[in-house]
Amino acid sequence: MDTPEGSSGQKGPSTDLRARLIEAGGLSLDRLPMLSVVFDRLTTGCSDNLKHLVASPVHFSLGGIQSGRIGEMLDAYDTNAIAGLFHAPEWDSHILVGLDRDFVFTMVEVLLGSDGGEPRVEDERPFSGIETRIAQIVLEQVGKALESSFSLVAATPFRLERTETRMEFAVIGGRGNKAVEAKFLLQALNRSGEMFLIIPQSVINPMRPSLSKVLTVDSAARDPKWTQQIAAEVQKAEVTLRAVLEERTLTLGEISELKVGQVIGLDATPTTRVKLEGNDRPLFWCHMGQAQGSYVLRIDEAIAPEKEGLVP
Numbered sequence: 207m208d209t210p211e212g213s214s215g216q217k218g219p220s221t222d223l224r225a226r227l228i229e230a231g232g233l234s235l236d237r238l239p240m241l242s243v244v245f246d247r248l249t250t251g252c253s254d255n256l257k258h259l260v261a262s263p264v265h266f267s268l269g270g271i272q273s274g275r276i277g278e279m280l281d282a283y284d285t286n287a288i289a290g291l292f293h294a295p296e297w298d299s300h301i302l303v304g305l306d307r308d309f310v311f312t313m314v315e316v317l318l319g320s321d322g323g324e325p326r327v328e329d330e331r332p333f334s335g336i337e338t339r340i341a342q343i344v345l346e347q348v349g350k351a352l353e354s355s356f357s358l359v360a361a362t363p364f365r366l367e368r369t370e371t372r373m374e375f376a377v378i379g380g381r382g383n384k385a386v387e388a389k390f391l392l393q394a395l396n397r398s399g400e401m402f403l404i405i406p407q408s409v410i411n412p413m414r415p416s417l418s419k420v421l422t423v424d425s426a427a428r429d430p431k432w433t434q435q436i437a438a439e440v441q442k443a444e445v446t447l448r449a450v451l452e453e454r455t456l457t458l459g460e461i462s463e464l465k466v467g468q469v470i471g472l473d474a475t476p477t478t479r480v481k482l483e484g485n486d487r488p489l490f491w492c493h494m495g496q497a498q499g500s501y502v503l504r505i506d507e508a509i510a511p512e513k514e515g516l517v518p
Contacts, residue, residue: 235271235386238410238417244355245271245388245403251351252390252401254431256344260316262395269389269400277381279404280373287402288333289376290345290369292352294409296362300378302404303348309392309399310341316394317343326397333371342369348401359416379406386410449492449503450481479506 235241249266256264283289289304305313311327314337333341349364356362370376379385384407392399410417452474464470480503482490492503 235273238414239420240359240417241271241386241410242268243420244358244417245390247355247358248348248351248388248403249390251354252348255347255351259343259347260394261319262316264313264316264392264394266401267391267393269391271386271388273384273386273407275381276379276383276385276404276406279385279387279402280376280381283402284373285371286330287373288338288341288345288369288371289373290342290348291367291376291378292349292364293367294362294364297360297409297412299406299409300367301352301364301406301409302376302378303345303352304376304402304404305341305344306400306402308397309401310337312392312394312397312399313344314340315397320395338369338371342366345369360413378404379408383407445484447489448483448486449494450483451478451494481509 245268249268252266253264280289283304283306287304287306288310289302292301292303293299294301307330310333315324317340345366349366352364353362386405386407388403388405390401390403392401452472454470454472476494480492480494481488482492482503482505488509490505490509491507492505495502495504
């Protein structure tokens with residue numbers, strides 16, 4: 207018995223037609239503001255992930271975002287780049303990250319301890335085994351940065367399946383299929399190179415609702431590394447503590463008549479609670495005692511801001 211069109215288990219013609227129209231229509235990148243946010247986070251993530259591998263600082267910056275056809279994008283780097291093909295299992299698709307020749311040569315110098323004094327390599331030879339391996343190490347770190355960056359809109363791990371030096375073998379879709387390409391500039395040792403990221407439009411389409419929204423500062427994901435660093439630095443700040451047994455109010459005239467040796471009486475007793483202040487702000491009520499010949503304080507309760515003026 208035939209299943210009716212549009213029922214579960216079979217796509218109807220209308221569904222296929224809508225998918226084709228979306229694919230053919232292209233993407234309006236200005237309507238996907240979160241895409242730029244994701245790529246900006248990627249530049250930071252790539253720089254941070256490579257810090258523990260290199261002695262010289264490396265800096266990534268977003269060069270631009272454009273849409274086009276996969277074949278035309280790859281042709282621009284034919285025999286001049288190393289491409290990494292990543293599988294995104296949650297998206298059931300692949301994306302491509304490429305490192306051009308200048309990028310690879312720059313990272314070789316950085317990772318092998320060069321000071322940038324050597325002349326720039328202009329050789330168009332095939333990539334060596336060491337250069338390919340270094341590119342793979344960099345791509346693995348880029349994959350980690352991709353996972354963190356895209357967690358804002360659609361979380362998925364990125365698994366590096368293989369690398370290719372010939373762009374005709376770097377297949378992530380039909381050459382005529384549309385895709386989004388982001389270009390990133392690497393700067394290190396007074397050298398530069400380019401990294402490019404190609405995402406098929408079929409991957410972007412399901413994420414359009416999330417990519418079209420602009421996250422506010424409050425809803426944006428926090429960088430855990432920065433949060434930990436800020437917390438650590440704040441906790442190092444020095445605060446002066448002062449224990450106040452009693453406070454008295456005197457007129458200016460009474461203060462002017464005070465003399466050396468004069469005794470000022472206090473109403474406080476051994477059971478009177480002591481106010482503990484930090485940088486002139488009331489913090490806790492305490493009881494005073496003695497231990498090993500010194501005065502000590504035992505904290506009883508925190509002082510609520512609205513009760514700062516109350517002294518028991």
